[in-house]
Amino acid sequence: MENFYKMVEASNKRFPKGVYEMATRLLEEAGEVAAEISHWEDSGVKRQRRGEPCKKKLANELRQPIVELFKIAVYYSVENELEDSIQQSLASSKAEGLID
Numbered sequence: 001m002e003n004f005y006k007m008v009e010a011s012n013k014r015f016p017k018g019v020y021e022m023a024t025r026l027l028e029e030a031g032e033v034a035a036e037i038s039h040w041e042d043s044g045v046k047r048q049r050r051g052e053p054c055k056k057k058l059a060n061e062l063r064q065p066i067v068e069l070f071k072i073a074v075y076y077s078v079e080n081e082l083e084d085s086i087q088q089s090l091a092s093s094k095a096e097g098l099i100d
Contacts, residue, residue, distance in 0.1 A: 001083070004067060004070045005070065007063075007067045007070070008067060008071045011067055011068075011071060012074075019072065019075050019076075022068055022075065026065055026068040026069065026072070029064040029065040029068055032061050032064070033062060033064075033065060036057060036058050036061045039053055040053045040058065
């Protein structure tokens with residue numbers, strides 16, 4: 001997770017505005033993820049225009065909204081609570097036998 005926080009720092013320097021802008025970028029990035037999924041699922045004429053799907057492109061599109069979510073966590077200083085929430089979710093999943 002430390003790498004995400006480094007990306008947050010870089011993004012904050014590139015886009016130094018407030019939380020509304022972060023939310024807007026999050027929504028924009030989510031739309032780009034949806035477009036990439038559409039491309040992977042061969043929806044419409046995207047494959048004809050864009051060629052074959054690329055794993056690196058999909059990974060890049062997935063990373064961008066994650067960074068925006070982390071930026072919001074940092075903005076509200078809930079990093080520890082986020083980590084706790086992740087740990088609680090993992091513990092619950094283990095207790096339910098969903099993961100080892």
